[in-house]
Amino acid sequence: MSELEVTQDGGVLTVLFNRPEARNAMTFAMYEGLEEACARADDDASVRVLVLRGAGGRAFVAGTDIAQFLDFTSGEDGIAYEARIERVVNRLEDVTVPTVAAVEGSCVGGGLALAAACDLRVATASSRFGVPIARTLGNCLSMNSYSLLVHHLGPGRTLDMLLRARLLSADDAHAAGFVGEVVPDGELDPALAALLETLLAHAPLSMKAAGQAVARLRRAALPDGDDIVREVFGSADFRAGVRAFVDRGQVSWTGR
Template sequence: MDQDVAEDLVFEVASGIGRVTFNRPQARNAFTFEMYERLAEICEQANSNQAIKVLVLRGAGDKAFASGTDINQFRAFTTPQDAVDYENRIDRVLTTLEQCRVPTIAAINGFCTGGGAGIAAACDLRIGTRSARIGFPIARTLGNCLSMSNVSRLAALVGPARVKDLIFTARLVEAAEAAAIGLLTEVVDDLAALDGRADEVARLLAGHAPLTLNATKQAVARLQKRLTREEGEDLIVMCYVSEDFREGLDAFLNKRAPQWRGR
């Protein structure tokens, strides 16, 4: 494993609990492509290692759970296939997380946006602090779009109307509302309480019947109809290959407001 990835995404196992820490606090724990792949590897490890009973995901520092994909990862995009490959990667990683054999808990403090919010939505439980802010602000930042799998997963969690509300308004949902609409399963006061509560829930689940938990995860997944990746590729290409996406990327990196043109 590459040393930089090991430092950016820390994985430790103790007493049956696997703890995954997104460790780029200087970048609000924004994900590189290598970090996505490492997260998938950890889920596969949990699938094969019966000693791992539960996974807890958290962000380092006190500012963010994860703020999505590091914008610099997009600078090399030049073809429609680059966009399709990127969203296919995200679909694959988040599906691996969602289908992980063991229960997964997202411990959310501060910003949880874009791909970070996608990771949280793919977890089984989401515990957040009162300072948690969750959303998909892509309509005011980059002008890209979610994949069909991500839209399906989010719609199953909060409903189609809420998906439109979240993405159309590009707002970040505060903790109380997030709990009310299903983005959070529980709210605690602060970061110290979050760490304690996440560990408490993890220990509880680690002591429960693993086949019951796994069967319940699979049953819920079978209830949710998903469209294929291919059914959404035209939408991905439309957004990522657009002039607007390039404008959004340049505006974000230069800290200015984007000028959308719809093409």
């Protein structure tokens, strides 16, 4: 079984994040596989919709695999990492067919960015959304990822979620307009099937135009944020946070 499985059923191309034992935390190879799937969705005329979902029922994607941060030694590593994530997120946002995040369980960190880059989101009632890095790793996001969150949630709700490191419930995310539909646990598949039937029946060029226009509006005049990323990823706090997370220990933040 691959950590990222790509399958096609009729006009629907599905990407399955398949590391349920790690709550589908993303490796760099999985990010690369997702980029390849995006290219396939654009290049294959038989693909009409792209769906992302997680295996195991406990998580959509629980962020990036934290073990990959152990080798980071400076803020420049953080800048390179966030540039990599930005490339993948923007590639997903630029897919020319409708994209759907089918969320079941935790959708946090990088997983939230991937869901936010999709055109539509449907979630089960027990799903949770957030970026709790202020109490876990002590890192930060790229300007592109902050822009995605503000675009969907607004500045007030984004800051409340980030500073308090709290997770939004599915109902909270629905009230904010982030999730389009919340369904009872165990009923994601029929709800997704109904949504896909609707999308497959609609005009492809109209949907393509809407997705491209919203993406361009979101990314217009996006400011540089490398100085923010460099400071945080280069900090002693970040290194301590990663080590504590991997070792399941506690960290005392110093602000340095």
